[in-house]
Amino acid sequence: xxxxxxxxxxxxxxxxxxxxxxxxxxxxxxxxxxxxxxxxxxxxxxxxxxxxxxxxxxxxxxxxxxxxxxxxxxxxxxxxxxxxxxxxxxxxxxxxxxxxxxxxxxxxxxxxxxxxxxxxxxxxxxxxxxxxxxxxxxxxxxxxxxxxxxxxxxxxxxxxxxxxxxxxxxxxxxxxxxxxxxxxxxxxxxxxxxxxxxxxxxxxxxxxxxxxxxxxxxxxxxxxxxxxxxxxxxxxxxxxxxxxxxxxxx
Amino acid sequence: xxxxxxxxxxxxxxxxxxxxxxxxxxxxxxxxxxxxxxxxxxxxxxxxxxxxxxxxxxxxxxxxxxxxxxxxxxxxxxxxxxxxxxxxxxxxxxxxxxxxxxxxxxxxxxxxxxxxxxxxxxxxxxxxxxxxxxxxxxxxxxxxxxxxxxxxxxxxxxxxxxxxxxxxxxxxxxxxxxxxxxxxxxxxxxxxxxxxxxxxxxx
Numbered sequence: 001x002x003x004x005x006x007x008x009x010x011x012x013x014x015x016x017x018x019x020x021x022x023x024x025x026x027x028x029x030x031x032x033x034x035x036x037x038x039x040x041x042x043x044x045x046x047x048x049x050x051x052x053x054x055x056x057x058x059x060x061x062x063x064x065x066x067x068x069x070x071x072x073x074x075x076x077x078x079x080x081x082x083x084x085x086x087x088x089x090x091x092x093x094x095x096x097x098x099x100x101x102x103x104x105x106x107x108x109x110x111x112x113x114x115x116x117x118x119x120x121x122x123x124x125x126x127x128x129x130x131x132x133x134x135x136x137x138x139x140x141x142x143x144x145x146x147x148x149x150x151x152x153x154x155x156x157x158x159x160x161x162x163x164x165x166x167x168x169x170x171x172x173x174x175x176x177x178x179x180x181x182x183x184x185x186x187x188x189x190x191x192x193x194x195x196x197x198x199x200x201x202x203x204x205x206x207x208x209x210x211x212x213x214x215x216x217x218x219x220x221x222x223x224x225x226x227x228x229x230x231x232x233x234x235x236x237x238x239x240x241x242x243x244x245x246x247x248x249x250x
Numbered sequence: 251x252x253x254x255x256x257x258x259x260x261x262x263x264x265x266x267x268x269x270x271x272x273x274x275x276x277x278x279x280x281x282x283x284x285x286x287x288x289x290x291x292x293x294x295x296x297x298x299x300x301x302x303x304x305x306x307x308x309x310x311x312x313x314x315x316x317x318x319x320x321x322x323x324x325x326x327x328x329x330x331x332x333x334x335x336x337x338x339x340x341x342x343x344x345x346x347x348x349x350x351x352x353x354x355x356x357x358x359x360x361x362x363x364x365x366x367x368x369x370x371x372x373x374x375x376x377x378x379x380x381x382x383x384x385x386x387x388x389x390x391x392x393x394x395x396x397x398x399x400x401x402x403x404x405x406x407x408x409x410x411x412x413x414x415x416x417x418x419x420x421x422x423x424x425x426x427x428x429x430x431x432x433x434x435x436x437x438x439x440x441x442x443x444x445x446x447x448x449x450x451x452x453x
Contacts, residue, residue: 001412002369003390040437045370074271076392076435096266098435121300123366123394166366197368220369250370250390 003250004214004242005045005221006235007199008228010035011052012081015065018052019177019226029229032065037072039228042235045250046076048101048169048223052144054082063095070096078126078169084109089116093124101126101169104142107149107156110163117164125167126199127160129153131186132173138186145173153186154193161194168194169223172202177226179205182213191218199223207233207241214247253451256282256291258316260298260308268297268329271434275444277451285315293451294319298331299394302356303343305331313349320351325450326426327381330395333421333428337399351426354401363414366396371411371419371431379408379422381429383446389439391419391431398430425450 010017010032017029029035036047049069051062070077079092080101089100106113106127117125130145131138131153138153157168170190172183180203187200197220200213204224213219227233239249257268259281272279272295279295282288296316298305309316320326328336335348340356348356359365370390375382398417401407409420409429420429427447433440 002367002371005369043437070266071270074267074274074434074441075437076432094266098267123299123368123396167368195364197364220364 001248002220003045003248004219005199006210006238006249007046007048007221007223008035008039008044008235009048009050009201009223009225010069011050011225012062012065013051013053015062017229019229029226033068033072035229036069039235040073040075043239043250044075044235046078046221047073048078048080049097050079050101051081057082063091066092066097067095080126080128084112086112086116086119089120093120099124099126099166101128103128103130104144106160106163107140107142107151110159113160113163113165117166122164122166125165126169127157127165127167128169128171129157129160129190130171130173133186138189141173154189157190158193161196165196167197167199169199169201175203176201178203179227181205181209182217182219182222184212184216187213187217187219197221205232207238210238211242211245211247214242215245252276252278253292253448254278254280254290255293255295255448255451256280256288257295257297258288258309258312259283260305260312265297267432267434268295271441271444272448274441275448277444277448285312288312288315288319291324293325293327293447296326296328296332296335298329298335300331301342302331302334302340302348302397303346306335306343306346306348309335316349320349320426323425325447327447328428329434330430330432333430334397334399336421336426336428337401340397342397352399352401352406352421352423352428353403354399356397357400358397359417360414367393367413369393371413373409373411373419373431375409376407377405377422379420379427380450381420381422381427381443381446382409385439385442391429391433391436391439393419393431395430399428
C-alpha cells in the first residue's frame with residue numbers, strides 16, 4: 001500500500017523562501033531552488049511551492065523561479081498562488097509543476113476547480129483549504145489567510161471533492177507556525193468527510209507531531225515548512241522515527 | 251556520444267520532468283511530433299496523463315510510426331497512461347483501440363481504495379527486466395493512477411504492486427517497456443531506471 005508522504009513546503013515571496021507565524025511576520029529562509037535540491041536529496045516525497053503573495057498582489061506566479069526550482073527535482077512538485085484561469089494552470093504545468101493547488105480562486109469561482117479537473121485530470125488538481133476555528137466549527141479563509149468567509153471548511157472539503165479535486169491540502173491557521181503539532185481534530189474531521197487523499201499542514205514542530213497526525217488521523221501526507229528550513233529536524237530523521245513506530249514510509 | 255531519446259509530444263503529460271529526468275540520466279532528450287522525428291531517435295518515450303480515449307485520439311495519427319518503432323527493435327518506454335495505451339483497450343474508454351503491444355485490457359481500481367492512487371508504492375520485481383538492473387525489491391516509486399493494466403500473459407509483468415489488488419506496475423517484452431509509475435518523479439530509484447533505459451538506447 002502507499003507510504004505516508006512527508007512534504008516540505010516552500011512559501012515563496014519575491015523569489016525567496018519565507019516563513020511566518022499564523023500567516024504573518026515573514027522571515028527569510030533561503031533560495032527556493034537550493035532548498036528544493038536539498039529536500040530532494042534528503043528523501044522528501046514531494047514538494048509544495050506556494051507563491052504566497054501572488055493572489056494578494058493580483059499577479060501571476062513567478063514562472064522563472066518555478067522553472068529553476070523544478071529543474072532540481074525528481075519528485076513531484078505542487079505549485080500554488082494566484083492562478084485564475086485554465087491557461088494559468090496550463091502555464092504552471094508547462095513550467096515544471098506536476099500538480100497545482102488552487103485556493104482563493106476556487107472559493108471565488110468553484111467552476112474553475114471543475115473545469116481544470118476536467119481539462120487536466122483530477123490527479124493534478126489539489127484543493128488547498130486554509131481553515132480557522134470559529135466557535136464550534138472551522139471556516140474557510142482566502143487571500144493567504146487574510147480574508148474570512150462564511151464557508152464551513154468541512155462542507156467545502158466535500159464540495160471540492162465533488163467538483164473534481166484529486167487531493168486536499170488542509171492548513172490549520174490556528175496551528176500554522178506555532179510548532180505545537182498538527183490540528184488533529186480538524187484533520188480528522190476532513191479525512192472522515194472525503195475519500196480523496198488529505199495532506200495535513202500547519203503546526204509541525206517535532207518528530208512526534210508527524211507520528212501523531214499519521215497514527216491519530218487518516219492523513220495521507222504531512223506538510224511542513226519551518227521545521228525543515230531552519231534545520232530543526234530533517235526529512236530523514238522524521239522518516240526513521242516513523243519507520244521505527246511502524247508507520248509505512250519510503 | 252549521448253543517445254538521442256525522443257519524447258512523443260501529443261499534448262498530454264508533464265514533458266518538462268520527463269525531459270529533465272532523461273537528461274539527468276545522460277540522454278539527449280527532445281520532444282518529437284512527426285514520423286520523421288520519431289524514426290530518427292535511438293529510443294522513444296511515450297508519456298501521458300489524463301484519459302485513455304482522448305490520448306489515443308491524439309496518438310492515432312502516429313499509430314503506424316510508433317508500431318514501426320516498436321518492431322524496429324529500438325527501446326520504447328511507455329510511462330503511466332503511456333503504459334496503458336500499450337494494452338488493447340481500457341474500461342475507461344470502451345471501444346477505443348490501444349496499441350495492443352501487450353494483450354489484455356485496463357481496469358479501474360476497486361472501490362475499497364481511494365481513487366486516484368496518488369503516492370509512493372512498493373515494487374516487487376519479476377523476471378530480469380533490464381530496466382530494473384541493480385535495483386532491489388521493495389523500492390518505492392511514485393504513482394498517480396485510477397486504472398491499471400491487466401495483461402493476459404502474466405509472463406510480461408516485470409514488476410507488480412499492491413493497491414487494493416495486486417496489479418502490474420511494469421511490463422516488458424523484448425524492446426518494449428512500460429511503467430505505470432513515473433520514473434522521472436521517483437527520486438534516485440527512478441533516475442536509476444532511466445539510466446538503464448539510456449544504456450539500452452546506446453546498443
